[in-house]
Amino acid sequence: MKKIVFATILILILVTSFIKNATKEIEDKIYTVSENIRPLKLELGDVLLEYNYLSSPEKLTQYQFQYFEKKLIKIDITKIKKINELNSKLKVSDFIEKINNE
Amino acid sequence: MNEKKNNVTLEEYENEFSYKKSKTNLNIEFNRIAFIFFIFLIISTIYSIQLLHLGSLKKISETNPIISKKNYRADIVDRNGNYLVKTVSSIDIGINPIEVIDKKKLLINLQLIFPKKNYIDISSKLKKNKYFYLEKKISTNNYEKIMSLGDKSIKSEEKLTRIYPQKNLFSHIIGQIDDNNKGISGIEKSFDKQLKEINKPLKLTVDTDIQFLIREELIKFQPIFKNIGSTAILMDVNNGEILSMVSLPDFNLNERKTITDLNYINRATKGVYELGSVFKTFTIAAGIDAGLIKPETEFLDLEKKLICGKNTITEYDNKILSDLTAEEILIKSGNVGSVRIGQMLEIKGLKSFLEKIGVLNKIDFDIEEVGQPIPFKWGKCKLATASFGHGITTTPLQLAKAYGIITNGGFEINPTLIKDKKENNKKRIIKKNTSDALNLILRKIVVEGTAKLANVNGYEVGGKTGTANKSVKGGYSKKKINTFSSIFPTSNPKFALVVLMEETQISSDYIYEYRDGSKFKLKGSPRNTAAWTSVEVAGKIIEKIGPILATKYIEN
Numbered sequence: 011m012k013k014i015v016f017a018t019i020l021i022l023i024l025v026t027s028f029i030k031n032a033t034k035e036i037e038d039k040i041y042t043v044s045e046n047i048r049p050l051k052l053e054l055g056d057v058l059l060e061y062n063y064l065s066s067p068e069k070l071t072q073y074q075f076q077y078f079e080k081k082l083i084k085i086d087i088t089k090i091k092k093i094n095e096l097n098s099k100l101k102v103s104d105f106i107e108k109i110n111n112e
Numbered sequence: 113m114n115e116k117k118n119n120v121t122l123e124e125y126e127n128e129f130s131y132k133k134s135k136t137n138l139n140i141e142f143n144r145i146a147f148i149f150f151i152f153l154i155i156s157t158i159y160s161i162q163l164l165h166l167g168s169l170k171k172i173s174e175t176n177p178i179i180s181k182k183n184y185r186a187d188i189v190d191r192n193g194n195y196l197v198k199t200v201s202s203i204d205i206g207i208n209p210i211e212v213i214d215k216k217k218l219l220i221n222l223q224l225i226f227p228k229k230n231y232i233d234i235s236s237k238l239k240k241n242k243y244f245y246l247e248k249k250i251s252t253n254n255y256e257k258i259m260s261l262g263d264k265s266i267k268s269e270e271k272l273t274r275i276y277p278q279k280n281l282f283s284h285i286i287g288q289i290d291d292n293n294k295g296i297s298g299i300e301k302s303f304d305k306q307l308k309e310i311n312k313p314l315k316l317t318v319d320t321d322i323q324f325l326i327r328e329e330l331i332k333f334q335p336i337f338k339n340i341g342s343t344a345i346l347m348d349v350n351n352g353e354i355l356s357m358v359s360l361p362d363f364n365l366n367e368r369k370t371i372t373d374l375n376y377i378n379r380a381t382k383g384v385y386e387l388g389s390v391f392k393t394f395t396i397a398a399g400i401d402a403g404l405i406k407p408e409t410e411f412l413d414l415e416k417k418l419i420c421g422k423n424t425i426t427e428y429d430n431k432i433l434s435d436l437t438a439e440e441i442l443i444k445s446g447n448v449g450s451v452r453i454g455q456m457l458e459i460k461g462l463k464s465f466l467e468k469i470g471v472l473n474k475i476d477f478d479i480e481e482v483g484q485p486i487p488f489k490w491g492k493c494k495l496a497t498a499s500f501g502h503g504i505t506t507t508p509l510q511l512a513k514a515y516g517i518i519t520n521g522g523f524e525i526n527p528t529l530i531k532d533k534k535e536n537n538k539k540r541i542i543k544k545n546t547s548d549a550l551n552l553i554l555r556k557i558v559v560e561g562t563a564k565l566a567n568v569n570g571y572e573v574g575g576k577t578g579t580a581n582k583s584v585k586g587g588y589s590k591k592k593i594n595t596f597s598s599i600f601p602t603s604n605p606k607f608a609l610v611v612l613m614e615e616t617q618i619s620s621d622y623i624y625e626y627r628d629g630s631k632f633k634l635k636g637s638p639r640n641t642a643a644w645t646s647v648e649v650a651g652k653i654i655e656k657i658g659p660i661l662a663t664k665y666i667e668n
Contacts, residue, residue: 062195063277067324088570
């Protein structure tokens with residue numbers, strides 16, 4: 011009986027050790043990838059910051075005056091139409107439904 | 113020569129040794145070797161496992177969302193993920209004069225790198241033998257140059273810098289931090305601990321585009337109505353999320369100025385005002401909710417003047433009829449009619465309703481800069497004046513909350529700036545029919561009442577105006593607080609917009625365009641009231657932000 015317990019413990023330890031060692035390679039790969047991602051994340055943050063600044067409403071308004079002063083026009087929302095596809099047929103309706111009794 | 117003498121004593125050592133033959137059949141020598149190998153194997157295996165285990169633990173701690181770094185602060189983004197605040201690390205260059213070997217040589221070298229600096233000042237600092245900063249947030253180019261001097265007295269310090277790409281846009285909401293990475297106002301202060309711990313950006317409920325458009329309109333009207341300040345809050349009435357909160361004047365967070373001028377307070381949350389007739393909505397709502405009145409309940413022979421103690425209550429407009437329904441009292445903004453409804457409610461009824469919708473007590477909000485409505489002693493006359501919004505104060509934020517509750521079907525909401533905040537289930541605190549009735553009346557105020565200038569086509573705007581004289585110590589001044597509290601679309605309210613303008617003046621040049629389809633234009637403001645100031649601004653705001661809200665936030 012003692013020998014069986016002894017042998018079982020030994021086998022379990024060996025198997026655990028073997029599995030753990032087998033995962034080491036994967037862990038190394040994960041570590042390398044995460045280390046490679048870290049600078050990319052920083053770079054992405056900086057690029058996003060730049061993008062947010064350049065596409066901020068303030069900048070966009072500035073560009074509008076600079077390049078599209080008369081080309082961009084405001085459309086009345088009540089004149090915007092909505093296209094819905096129903097049974098292979100297109101149905102055009104108002105984007106904002108008209109209010110009853112008004 | 114002295115000879116050393118060593119005394120050696122020999123003692124007989126007695127060892128009791130007796131050999132006994134082992135009774136087992138095991139080979140002792142073989143077991144010893146096997147046992148040693150076995151122990152060695154176990155130790156090496158455990159060590160091997162432990163080593164790998166520790167390694168993986170280390171990696172877990174690196175990826176754990178809860179981190180605590182001294183020089184770290186999480187970014188803040190708007191609801192669409194746009195940066196409102198970004199942390200970048202910068203380098204400050206300091207000089208320790210004690211370690212300077214050749215002061216003249218150092219000054220010459222520094223002059224080559226920073227030719228525009230005041231070297232008389234730097235020279236005097238070097239003489240004082242106290243550590244000082246030569247250049248803060250140094251450029252990469254200059255950093256390389258200065259470090260290549262190889263002078264031991266030159267010290268570089270990595271510092272945390274907060275960049276605010278939207279400049280003034282969210283100054284009152286975000287607030288500032290001090291040099292020690294400690295929040296001193298706004299979200300930076302109230303979420304100081306979280307910002308140092310979380311490793312993902314803090315997401316706010318605000319929308320940068322909407323905030324910009326609202327601020328633009330408020331700025332545009334500032335010289336027209338010559339107001340000293342203004343505020344606007346746009347809130348989702350169904351969940352309390354604040355899409356925009358602007359308070360003017362504001363400041364550029366990147367400049368890190370110390371602001372002492374009280375005019376720069378956050379009017380939206382900290383400003384406590386007597387808001388006038390916008391409170392009449394609460395009186396009518398309380399009356400309907402208590403079952404005392406209906407919108408069509410008639411009030412006949414209403415007096416033109418009421419006297420209560422030192423207070424004389426009159427109508428703002430003498431043309432107001434003496435016979436009005438409850439609905440008409442709100443549409444025409446009748447003071448005397450509101451007093452009558454207030455008297456029907458009695459102190460207990462009106463007070464408990466105002467407490468329920470959160471206008472009487474200090475609000476629990478995401479930033480600490482919150483004003484406390486001025487407490488007062490309820491009495492017969494106080495009940496009368498409070499019924500039409502006189503002698504009772506609150507903040508614009510609480511006003512938006514109250515209008516949200518009244519119009520969203522009667523559900524309790526708590527204004528918030530933090531996205532994805534876990535809220536408890538919706539709790540109805542006002543009857544649905546009260547809410548439905550008020551939505552219809554508020555719509556009528558915009559269609560046929562005092563707020564026609566906000567009747568933007570397509571958005572079903574409803575709301576109530578409030579013109580109040582600014583209170584000063586011991587009375588009231590002639591300066592005005594003009595407020596318009598609106599909701600839209602009234603058929604299924606989604607947004608509450610509060611616009612408050614402080615100390616407005618009439619404009620003789622501004623051209624009003626009527627929104628009744630007549631295309632009539634009027635030059636100059638006839639009166640210094642909310643109807644001709646804050647309503648006009650709210651109308652322009654809704655016209656601008658409406659398409660974004662309709663396409664982005666209203667689910668069809």
